[in-house]
Amino acid sequence: MTSPTFPAFPEGFVFGAATASYQIEGAVAEGGRGPSIWDTYSRTPGATYQGHTGDIACDHYHRYADDVTLLKELGVGSYRFSVAWPRIQPQGSGPVNPAGLDFYDRLVDELLAAGIEPAVTLYHWDLPQALEDRGGWRVRETAELFGEYAGIMARRLGDRVPRWITLNEPWCSSFLGYSVGRHAPGAKEGTPALATAHHLLVGHGHAVTALRAEGVREVGITLNPDWNVPATDSAADRAAVVRADTQHNLVWTDPLFAGAYPASENDTWGELIERQDFRREGDLALISQPLDFVGVNYYRPTMVADAPYREADPAQRTATDNRYAEVAYTGVRRTAMNWPVVPETFTQLLVALKERYGDALPPVHITENGSAEHDAVSGDGEVHDADRVQYLSDHLTALRAAMDAGVDVRGYYVWSLLDNFEWALGYAKRFGIVRVDYETQKRTPKDSYRWYQELIARHR
Numbered sequence: 001m002t003s004p005t006f007p008a009f010p011e012g013f014v015f016g017a018a019t020a021s022y023q024i025e026g027a028v029a030e031g032g033r034g035p036s037i038w039d040t041y042s043r044t045p046g047a048t049y050q051g052h053t054g055d056i057a058c059d060h061y062h063r064y065a066d067d068v069t070l071l072k073e074l075g076v077g078s079y080r081f082s083v084a085w086p087r088i089q090p091q092g093s094g095p096v097n098p099a100g101l102d103f104y105d106r107l108v109d110e111l112l113a114a115g116i117e118p119a120v121t122l123y124h125w126d127l128p129q130a131l132e133d134r135g136g137w138r139v140r141e142t143a144e145l146f147g148e149y150a151g152i153m154a155r156r157l158g159d160r161v162p163r164w165i166t167l168n169e170p171w172c173s174s175f176l177g178y179s180v181g182r183h184a185p186g187a188k189e190g191t192p193a194l195a196t197a198h199h200l201l202v203g204h205g206h207a208v209t210a211l212r213a214e215g216v217r218e219v220g221i222t223l224n225p226d227w228n229v230p231a232t233d234s235a236a237d238r239a240a241v242v243r244a245d246t247q248h249n250l251v252w253t254d255p256l257f258a259g260a261y262p263a264s265e266n267d268t269w270g271e272l273i274e275r276q277d278f279r280r281e282g283d284l285a286l287i288s289q290p291l292d293f294v295g296v297n298y299y300r301p302t303m304v305a306d307a308p309y310r311e312a313d314p315a316q317r318t319a320t321d322n323r324y325a326e327v328a329y330t331g332v333r334r335t336a337m338n339w340p341v342v343p344e345t346f347t348q349l350l351v352a353l354k355e356r357y358g359d360a361l362p363p364v365h366i367t368e369n370g371s372a373e374h375d376a377v378s379g380d381g382e383v384h385d386a387d388r389v390q391y392l393s394d395h396l397t398a399l400r401a402a403m404d405a406g407v408d409v410r411g412y413y414v415w416s417l418l419d420n421f422e423w424a425l426g427y428a429k430r431f432g433i434v435r436v437d438y439e440t441q442k443r444t445p446k447d448s449y450r451w452y453q454e455l456i457a458r459h460r
């Protein structure tokens, strides 16, 4: 391991920090907000660590001005946050809630006054429960309503928000939400999850159309491509990597950047989607509209091995069982998430994306990167998170290497500004560069905050 360095980025490179609504806002029953699928799911016994919910979270809804001050002192050029759709449309469609719009309006003005460019994510997983009750992402109507909601937001904030992200990590919404049930709405449906993948992409397309109609400056989508490494050099494990890549990555990137679902093995999501009756004429043209950037969230590589079908009986098998299993990396450091730390895979992933799509790959923003560590408050009241500093330094160095190799990367947003509600893992995992004491809501900048602050200052 090298000691932390301060890699140098070109002029104009954007340094930022990111959060998401349900993970930080709290105030779930205030300001006219309707329930989201995460309110429902987090209340389901056994769904989240110790039954944790986002009811209070970081109380950002009330403390947003203090949090903007933290961002200002950090020196970031941009802040990525998400809008809670159920604050805007408590029923997911129809009447707009003025108090919800006002909250984001105040946040945007506070950011601009601090000299920080807002980057808005329209969907970071908190679907209005009312829409889930009508089928959620299984049904096309949700995609159409998402387009309407995008238009509402652009009309209100489009004059002041330069960068718009339609969806965050649709793989998580689709696969974790509807196939394995580890995220809201907690469905374990196998094949119907294919429809959710397609409808998320169609929803993205409708949102792009709506945002373009309002003339916003930059439109993109955030994906979480995996870097899959074969467990051994065997043909079987290498074939498993192809299946994992197809299901996790190409199902999203091929329609977006190549205008077609991936054609490879016959039991991958891509080919199955091709055969489904939920497809409509014109969908791929809608999905593949040109974007100004693609957001990439990257944390860690995945090692995969060939695996048998989960069900011996062919009639029981689902379209989302692609016969690969994740196996543990050995000989590398692991974060508190038990994720392997292998920074050079960040370079490899970005270079591979560029190689696959060439000029069809839009400029890249790293919309999330960071680590959960076993942080402790020292006797001096500080958090000396040397592991996180090392992680960030090494990943920014790997990012710089990808840029030297020809990948057009415009910005980097650290995940996350604050410790927050880590979904099914509740408050047990801390990703912040600022510690949050959940008893008092006191914020304490960690050593990683100071390190990032210095990195940014060196670029002025």
Ligand code: GBH
Residues within 6 Å of the ligand: 020, 023, 168, 169, 172, 176, 182, 183, 224, 297, 368, 415, 422, 423, 424, 425, 431
């Ligand atoms: C991103 O998800 C998200 O965009 C962000 O909200 C999240 O906080 C961050 O990364 C860190 O995880 O729920 O038991 O299946 C990346 C996908 C989703 C992977 C949550 C880890 C927790 C395990 N992450 N998942 S579980």
